[in-house]
Amino acid sequence: MKFIDEAHIEVHAGNGGKGAVSFRREKFIPKGGPDGGDGGRGGSVLVVADRNLNTLIDYRFERIFRARSGEGGRGAQCNGRGADDIILRVPVGTVITDRESGAVVADLVAHDQEAVLARGGRGGLGNVNFKSSVNRAPRQFTPGEPGETKELYMELKVLADVGLLGMPNAGKSSLIRAMSSARPKVADYPFTTLQPHLGVVRIDDNRSFVMADIPGLIEGAAEGAGLGHQFLRHLRRTRLLLHVIDIAPFDEANDPVVDARALVAELKKYDTELYTKPRWLVFNKSDLLDPVECDKRVRACVRRLRWKGPVFTTAAIDGSGCRDLGFAIMAHLEANRAAEVVAESA
Numbered sequence: 001m002k003f004i005d006e007a008h009i010e011v012h013a014g015n016g017g018k019g020a021v022s023f024r025r026e027k028f029i030p031k032g033g034p035d036g037g038d039g040g041r042g043g044s045v046l047v048v049a050d051r052n053l054n055t056l057i058d059y060r061f062e063r064i065f066r067a068r069s070g071e072g073g074r075g076a077q078c079n080g081r082g083a084d085d086i087i088l089r090v091p092v093g094t095v096i097t098d099r100e101s102g103a104v105v106a107d108l109v110a111h112d113q114e115a116v117l118a119r120g121g122r123g124g125l126g127n128v129n130f131k132s133s134v135n136r137a138p139r140q141f142t143p144g145e146p147g148e149t150k151e152l153y154m155e156l157k158v159l160a161d162v163g164l165l166g167m168p169n170a171g172k173s174s175l176i177r178a179m180s181s182a183r184p185k186v187a188d189y190p191f192t193t194l195q196p197h198l199g200v201v202r203i204d205d206n207r208s209f210v211m212a213d214i215p216g217l218i219e220g221a222a223e224g225a226g227l228g229h230q231f232l233r234h235l236r237r238t239r240l241l242l243h244v245i246d247i248a249p250f251d252e253a254n255d256p257v258v259d260a261r262a263l264v265a266e267l268k269k270y271d272t273e274l275y276t277k278p279r280w281l282v283f284n285k286s287d288l289l290d291p292v293e294c295d296k297r298v299r300a301c302v303r304r305l306r307w308k309g310p311v312f313t314t315a316a317i318d319g320s321g322c323r324d325l326g327f328a329i330m331a332h333l334e335a336n337r338a339a340e341v342v343a344e345s346a
Helices: 172-179 228-235 256-270 291-305 322-345
Strands: 006-012 045-050 064-066 086-091 094-098 104-108 114-118 149-156 162-166 197-204 207-213 240-246 279-284 311-313
Touching (some): 045 104, 064 086, 086 149, 114 149, 162 172, 172 207, 240 256, 279 291, 291 311, 311 322
Parallel strands (some): 006 064, 162 207, 162 240, 240 279
Antiparallel strands (some): 197 207
């Protein structure tokens, strides 16, 4: 199934039915009085998050959704029937905004979370509602309210605790394969990963976190070069970024430090909030070097980058260093969650 993470749709809620003007007519009751019923409510357009979906492909071709209008009122104080609502199902993590105002209409972060995209109009009042001691035969009624109409932008931001960030062919897909049950395509050429992948990293029976892998970034990504800029939105919900660096590039002319600085610059251009997220360095492919040479290169890169944060060395091909990395990530996430609970209770 093709991965689609954005879509433009139109939603049209149903109009309310109009109220009725009617008078009771029965044998021996020539002046029975008003008995016009109310109109029915127009159908609304709702959206529900579904964890069984992982793409917005359903909205790639079908983009206009119209709910039915409510029925008009009738005599004998019969109210019109309300129209059924339309329910749109989207993946968890979908953000829906109004294309005209830019306001967020719905941010769906939990399974079965529901929101109203366009509210149906209320039904009009029949003439029975206007009778009084001085108005015994009212002919007033109200038409139904029009339903809401909106043009919306749907954007999927996958829910992950940790995001993998790096240049093409840095070994991000291999790393997520080594640490989780995710099986993205792995090959020895750039841009092997064409869409985001999620993997659950289990530390033990009761402790786990979700890791996201996106296509690699290159210099100029903020201006549209490469593929990764299209999927950076999927890292906005993460709590931690792992900057994966190829410590043993195939082309010796490639400088990991230059690549790392270029990637960080692109990240800052794209989104300042994403740039300020906690970021760890992960030097991958250590199996391709002698341990002494690998340690020497890592120290040199850290010194040139003036890096003060956590540093890890891994070999995704055989899992070396991945277990230690997983435990460190889990401890970091648990500490953050505990701090958030304390802050909320304060």
